[in-house]
Amino acid sequence: MAPRTYPSMSRREVEGLIADGRMVFILDQYVIKADAWAPFHPGGDKAIRHMIGRDATDEVTALHSAEAREQMNRYRIGRVEGIWSNFIPPIQGGKFRPLAEVGPGDVIDNGPDCPTTSASSSDLGSRPPSPVFDDNVDGLLRKRHAPAGLSSAASISSASSVEPEDGGMSFLNSLTHEKTALDLEKYPSIDETTQANIVSKYRELHQRVKDEDLYRCNYWDYAIEGFRYVLLASTSFLFLRWGWYGTSAAFLGALWHQLVFTAHDAGHMGITHDFHTDSVIGIIIADFLGGLSIGWWKKNHNVHHVVTNAPEHDPDIEHMPFMAVSHRLLQSLRSTYYDHVMEYDAVAKFAIRVQHYSYYVLLCFGRLNLYRLSWAYLILGQGPRRGKAWWHRYLEITGHLFFWTWFGYGVLYKSLPTNWDRFVFFLISHVVPMPVHAQICLSHFAMSTADLGPHESFPQKMLRTTMDIECPAWLDFFHGGLQFQVIHHLFPRIPRHNLRRTQKLVQDFCDEVGIPYALYGFVDGNKKSRGDFG
Template sequence: MTSTQTRQGSDFAELSKLVKDAGLLGRRRKYYAVKISLNLLAFAGGWVAFAHLGDSWWQLFLAAFFAMMFTQLSFIGHDAGHKQIFRGRKANDVTGFVHGGLTGLSYGWWIGTHTRHHANPNHEDEDPDVNLAALIFTKAQGTERRGFLRWMAKYQAFLFFPLLLLEGLNLHVSSVTAIFQRGFKRRKLESALMLAHIAAYLTAVFVVLSPGVGFVFIAVHQCLWGVYMGCSFAPNHKGMPTLSAGHKLDFLRKQVLTSRNVRGGRVVDFALGGLNYQIEHHLFPSMARPNLKHAQVIVREFCAKHGIDYAQCGWAASYGHVLRHLHEVGAPLRAQPAGAR
């Protein structure tokens, strides 16, 4: 190991000590007890209001409310998957499975894909979040697209937000597909949770609502949930440097240089579920959500001291970076004559 690699390797150890000495790696059980209780209370209250309102087009406002609640519940599942809530895996997994069941997502599938993302963020071969059928994130990926997917890649910056309308459906389909793959762990449990979710959801909708209102309710709910989920995760890495095989970055620089924070105070903290502190989250994935904002001060100063670029911008600006990047990597496809491959 070279002296440069040794120095860089020790940088994260130095930063970890600063964060640990500040008491930021401890659990925040009271915070999560209140957060989870309020979420479940609001979620249950929404269904009570749903039953009370009956067969009415006013239910579409509740569809938007449930889109918000599904995302907030998903944030708790995310935190449980990172062992942010409890120290032990079992209690976190119970929390994760329950919240996965409430939202119709496979907790086990999410753990698998998200762990791979954290290990190699924005890696063109190893990060599942930059290997999507509907979008490309490098110019090299564009050369592999054919037919309709190639056309989509050309204009993906314009299609990005419309595509998010389908993200909720994509999450459900991906969850169901994963459960029935060979070797999937806890298949019986996840299958039961998924079936219970689908049965309860569809029963509630079509017992209370007429078919026409019911189908529109489902469409509005699932589409807005997809947009909210996509808008929560997209600003974090999209438009940041993409890594390839053989890169020489150490853990600290790999996580910081591929991530982007979103500023905005308490409103953004709530809306993005703490994911706006993406740099700190990637460096310390098991750190409890409310501690991330305190760790940011330490991490940002540390990066400035060591000459490491630290990306942070407002929420709107973050989407500007995302859209510009998507448009840029699609440029070579748009420059080719029609029919060219």
Template sequence: MLNINEHFALSRRTTLESRTMGIVEQYNGTTGAERRFPQPSPNGLATNRKLVGVEGKWYDVTSFVHRHPGGEIINYFINKDATDVFRSVHPKGGEHLIKYLKAVGSYTNSVTEDPFNRDMRELYNRLQKEGYFKPDLRWYAKKYAVCLVLLSLVITFVAGFQSSWAHGLAGVFLALFWQQNGMLMHDILHHQAFDNQRLTYLAGLVVAPLSFGMSANWWRDEHWVHHVLLNSVSYEDNFVDPQMWEPVWAQNTKLFPLFQTHIQALLIKIQHIIFIPVCMIAGRFGIIIDSMKRETDLGTWAAFCVHWIAMALLLSLLPNWEERCLFYGVAMLGEGVLHIQLLISHYSKDMYQKEEMHDMEFYRYQVMQNINITNPWWMDWFHGGLNFHIEHHCFPRVPRHCMRQVGSMIQELCRKHDVPYDTTGFFNAVWRTLVGLHQAQKLFKLDPR
């Protein structure tokens, strides 16, 4: 992904002319699930300190911010209640971390808590008590065994057959190998296989740079920001959800100030046409290049080298460049489906400015901003847990194979509190994304800039 600071530096916070506002409001209309619950404030405490609220207590993190393993994301929760975010992203819910911090004050919410959020917190406690957050190494070891079977099929069809159809089929198996490793990377870095950070790092090396060809560290850092600041922008802070921003299309009106060049304007006019081709053709190379540009870890670079040496050896087994292009081209296009899977659960949802997002209760916001993909259980392997996006964003550490059970619990609470639970088929989710891109490009034409 490109650095957006240059785009923000060129742009100012703008609004469409009044003649377009009716259309924008219709496009960005609320779902009825929006409810604002203003954040508590650390009144009476030192204003020159950086405080984070967790479970009713203020913690002074001034000297810890620069050492935070999760990076600068902690700065977006200074002087805010971060209870649900804190518990969702840290191994063991952060219980082993909070004891090392000293509380400097306490707080209560100034308004009655959202009943839905209260019930979801109770569900979190229930899941914790019943062991749903316990990492399941055995289950994920079986999933990686499937990846090894796919890799053996790739080698067999490349080295053991001379026909083009066999080499094309080997490309299909390689695409599945990449896709499944990418999904394993996602789960492992969410601490679904290990609580231990070192083991998580080592497993990430295997499934990401070694097997898939991209950096696990780069992806992890962006993905955690995506989780805690989902579908949000902040013009003042030069911020946008990094996994919801691409320089070649604008799926929402809140992204319009980021686009300044004539080339970008041209691409936005045809974004609903180029979305699928770009995902499938450029998706893999895009994330590989982006992750390499930002990677400094020597272990990751060693894994990169092994990956590309192994890929070169595999290609050398094919008789000519036509067969090599066929094999790698099929694999690249097949793996491109993963990049579509990654986006359709969010792209047709609205975006919010960061402060607006902070004023919405965590669980209600997560349910509101995600789409689940409906499919039979025997297709769960293909979607790799991305079909349970609502459950995953509410409880990121729940292992993939528990999602169906957790989903039924969340649906029950959504029915109880009349919170929309958005689920649809894969192809309809793609269609909704394309329709949203088409609507956005029509609004972009009306932008007075």
């Protein structure tokens, strides 16, 4: 059978489809219309919405298996020629004109021999003017030297203490200009040629990763992990029987701390690389043993991976009113993920002034917030109700009932003699996993939250918004692969036991394309993250 041919589509035609409400993006030079399957996407539709109008080839490759990519080919509706110039997606504020609205200077082309774009259908014409990009970008791109001692996160304490007549907006806007200018100086130019070269080198790097078999999972590594889990669980149970309740709780917390890492691997299909197998592994670990929803995590985490450190889009840095990791959160931004305004109100003003003291205290109770988010996801049916993952919700609900039966009833109620013992056991078991939350936060909180525009490549954005933590190999079990966040964000599906081997390849790539590679020790990384709070 002859391969199917697709019509050549112009940028203006793609814009018209988006204006009509279609969810279209570019994948391997083909236009994909995702409307039919977006509601059934196991990772939720928000991640797809952030790719509308963009060349999503690298994001799709990083987050999906070859089989999933092949499925997407069924939804091709056309092809594009040359390097695609990204639109700003509607969810991020992009504005699009229906195809019928053709003004002077617009050219609607139908093939490779015709012009492929027009001045009035550029990305800048699809959004309100930006004081950062439209006024300053040309001059800033000419500067190529990074200033010493750059701190990319805002000093929130100083920002929140400024209360001029305009509510601090002028100061905050100036700070946005400053942070954007510093990033434009520190990182490679976001012009089309430079970013295309980075993408080309990144894809060569990906081929090297595959050639060195770094996607292959060594199951002996997980056998060792399983032995550690059994040892921690048995020790916790033994101390519980002996009446050493605090010690038992500490070992249970350590078990949850370790289990999170394998649930993370399964959520990224990094163990067997089979969707259903890894999903069931993740549900057993996260829901049945930990009381957390892996489905909620996928929906949240996929968005985090495509809009990393964007204050109004990335749920992993949206902790108002208790914490702000960017000065832009002081402007009462609207979260596109949670679909509500993150108010900079009286509570936020107080909490943010003391966040450099309350930071670790809040992290100690991070698991409680995960319970809340998990319950909301399952009870409200926020996951796909049809498609290949339709049954996951019911298995997860079963898992939560199982968790609160063995932990809530079996351990807290039946095995502990007094309410005080129950309180202390609950407190210790939930505080001990705190390093997981600290690990995730420090890998991003101290990095850039600036928006360099729609033309920044996926690999540069990941390297600009993520840091790695340096540690000896024997300590890898404690960090669980999360210390290699840079490598993980570039290649999310690599099994975590292969991340250390991948690090050298990524460092060579960074040297070749001139992107700084952020690497800190665990203590220094925490100092930088907490210090940037002011």
